[in-house]
Amino acid sequence: MPNLPPPTLSGVSYEKNANRISCNWQPGSGQYFIIGLFTNGSLIDQASAMGFGGELIPSQTLDENTLYQVQVAQTDSFGGTPGPFGPPANLIVSPLKNIEVNNNGVQIDVSWDCPALGNVTGGLVYVVDQQSGDTVIMEQCEGTRCLLDLGGKLDPSKKYQIVAYGTCGISKGPASDYSDLICQIPTLDRVMYNILAEGTGCQIQAVSNISLPDNTLLQLTVYQGSDVAARESQPFTILSLTLGYSLDPSYIYMCRLRYQSGGSVGPESQEVPLLTAPPRLLKTFFDGQAVEAFWENPDLPPRPAWGSAGIVEGTSVAGDGTFLGEYGKIIPTQPIDPVKSYFIQLNPVLGKSRGPMANQIPVIAWTKNIQSAAYDGNCLKVCWEAGQGPNVTGYNLLIKSGGSVLRSVPMAGADLANGYKIVDIELSPGASCQAALQAVGQLSEGQPGPPQDIITAVPGIRSIVTGGDSIIVTLIEPTVKTAVAGYQGLLYQGGCVVAGPVAATLKDGQYRIEFPVGGQGGISLLETRDYYARVQAVGSTPSVFQGPLSPAGQCLVQAPEILNGGMNGYQWTMEWTPCREVVVTGYKITLSDPNGNNPQYFYTTRTCHTGLNNSSGNQIMASVQAVGDTAEGPLSAPKNLYGDGANYYFSATGASAPAYLYRSYSHPPQAEDINLYLPDLFNRDPQIQSDIFKLSKPSGSPAGFPYLLTIDRDSAAWKFTPADRNVLWSSYTDFLKDLDQDSSGGGPLLKPGAFNLLRQIIARALPLTFPEQLSYLYGFKADESCVDLIPGMRVRLDGEVRQYVGPPNDTNKYLNGFVPSGTVYLYLDDYLLNHDRLTGFDAYLSLSARPDVPSTQNIGGGGILDLYAPLGRRALYRLFYPQMIPGSSSMGYANLTYNMLVLGADNYTDLDGAARQYLAQGNFSGYDNKIIVTFFRGRTVLIPEIPVEINGSMRYVPIGTTIRSILARLGQVPASGRFLGSIAMERSTVNLVQTVKEAQSATTTPDRTKILLAESVMDGYADGTVYLDLPLLQGDRILY
CATH class of the missing domain: 2.60.40.10 (Immunoglobulins)
Structure with missing residues (x-):
């Protein structure tokens, strides 16, 4: 193998349709190269190339499920032996899958799925002109999604396609299928939402009036917010979407349309809201x-x-x-x-x-004809023709007047087939009415049938006034009076007619019906029952031609009962029982003078009332009656607000008018004859001659009161010059002496105990000045310092005894003399002894016969026991204060001169005679055998007290105590005579009988008489006296 440096690939792509692999590598010193295709590290195919790029067309079809790699080696000649291969590059043999294109008009959103082999990490997306094939937009993206900004790069008149290539580093896969780029926007012309029958779901229908582009679907999307609630694509311009459920109408849904071609969708139409809630x-x-x-x-x-x-x-x-x-x-x-x-x-x-x-x-198009209609004021009876139309479930009875429907009465429960119904109904009076029948169905109404006239002329009730002998009903005539010749009325108790029909009569321009009450032919009203009046219009023959009855008006038949009532110079008050009738809205109070004239009226919703006394017509008689909106009940029994009996009044003011109190039965008060009916208090007929106090036994006197004492209004009793008052006093004392003489004339004139009774009756009936209040009842005169002791009083005894210390000298003379020895109370009672009623100083001692007490006539006494010495038990007593009492450092005197005396006598003649002798001469010469005189040794003081009632509590106060004194103790004394509205006062007059009526009902006569403080003179009298200076008498009652 030549030792040639391996080249480095700079790009690898695969064209699937041509089954061609294209490569590029980085330039180097070599000229000849070998492109190798490997799988699992084995070379399966190769091709020679010159320069810096070349192609390899595999001799076999590449399998998408096999991973292939491409490597390049350098050779020393074309087709020569290669040197070592450079780094491999993965060959992407599968195109991107599931390409989806979403064009929203602003961006193109392209997404895909990557192949399983080739380590695809991204994609290269092209937008190409469909006609020229030119690339308009190209974007390299990582991942499975790519966004392409349009930015005005597309021509609306052209069509475009999307193609994408998978990429992994320098490797580029085969082209995907071309997807049409949809740029058109459909119009959403109509969207409809229907709920399927029986709640099986719903159907949404969208309509676009633009024809679909070729090979394009119409897509409907329903949004709930930003979420897709439903979506459907169909190749029609009318698209229906059916769901197995109904959309929740509490959410807002929006619909949009767009075009779809394969995985490519175009921009959406404007949104249209979806109406999901049915009306x-x-x-x-x-x-x-x-x-x-x-x-x-x-x-x-x-x-x-x-x-x-x-x-x-x-x-x-x-x-x-x-x-x-x-x-x-x-x-x-x-x-x-x-x-x-x-x-x-x-x-x-x-x-x-x-x-x-x-x-x-x-x-409902069905109509009915009314064959008859009858109205009697309570119900309308309607009959109509038989038969029933489709969907008719009932009828409405229409009551019309003047073309308008006054009332519609549902008649769903009527006899629909045969046409008959009675309807409870009230028709407005005063207008002609017609009835029409309207067929109705479920939430449906049909056309009313022909109308039928109804007679509805109904009079009204203006007022119902219940009096003592009749109930008077005043009518309101109806506006429409067709065929009306008159009116009549009926009176009901419960549902039964108890009176009537009674024909109305015309009086003072108004029709009225009068139902007799009580007596012969009248009805008997019971306050515990409810009564109602109804009226109706009638024709010329009332028994045949009748209009409807008016609404019932309740009669008020219960009269209130006045419980309390009072009047003074400032205000008046009343309280009464409520009436039970539910229609009562309040009460009418009538104030009039005693003859029923000058009435004043007041209205209230309560059962009590307080008003200012600002009347000028002497309106003192009050009655009350219940009232309603139209009804008035019977008047209560009248009540004199000043009371049926007498009241005490204060005298009027004047330049020299004295302050006096007098009793009067009339208001305004006035001087009047004083008649006192007396029971049989005499042992024999009295033969008393008096110019002022005229005692007689007239024929026809009330039972139990055979005697009459008369004091004329023109006598000195009603005159207040000093001379007249002296005449009255002299006549009064002479009359008392004539009543209570010694027994030399054939025995006592009065029965036991009668004298004190008569004296109180006369004194409480006379008009008396403030000082005379005490002198006439108790014999007290300030200048004489004496007072009669009568049963019911209490005497406070403050004792002082002499204490001996030593011979008097300049240093101890004040240590000798008197020191207090204590206070005791003596309660005066009367008791019977030997057929005489005597005054006693203690109930127990009065009844006890033992022990014997030595006489104190000349030596004085030391306590209550000494008042029961021999001959000391007497009927009458008078207390005297001496002119002088020795000083507290001196010795006392055991005689009648310097001590308080208690003078006792068997009759008023001896008592007053001895008193006059003592006051004139200082002795009792001529009365030694007729009286007994007791004094208490030492500096003993006796203060008589009388019982009065204050706020229900019995208290003893000294004689001479005034209203002002009581108020001062309560911290309420006023600075002047201003009336204190919270104060009331009464005087005991239990035996004071001044009228025949009182004599006939003596057992129920009030035992107290009001003292009308509010009728007093507020500015006081000429001497500065005001009503507060009135002294109290036994039995007075003060409430505050």
């Missing part, structure tokens, strides 16, 4: 001329712009149309036969996209 037909209506339809689209994008609709009968189309929005109309192109079955079809459309068909609903 829904809601309703169709056939009016005899056209079919109207309503439809809706699912709220899913993309939304269609319009709908394509048609009327079909079997396979025939009777008309079509376009529906814009959600409503459309189709005019049939041929007559609609009522006995044939027609349906509406509808597809949604958006541009070039047509969606799936909506639900089919029938077109």
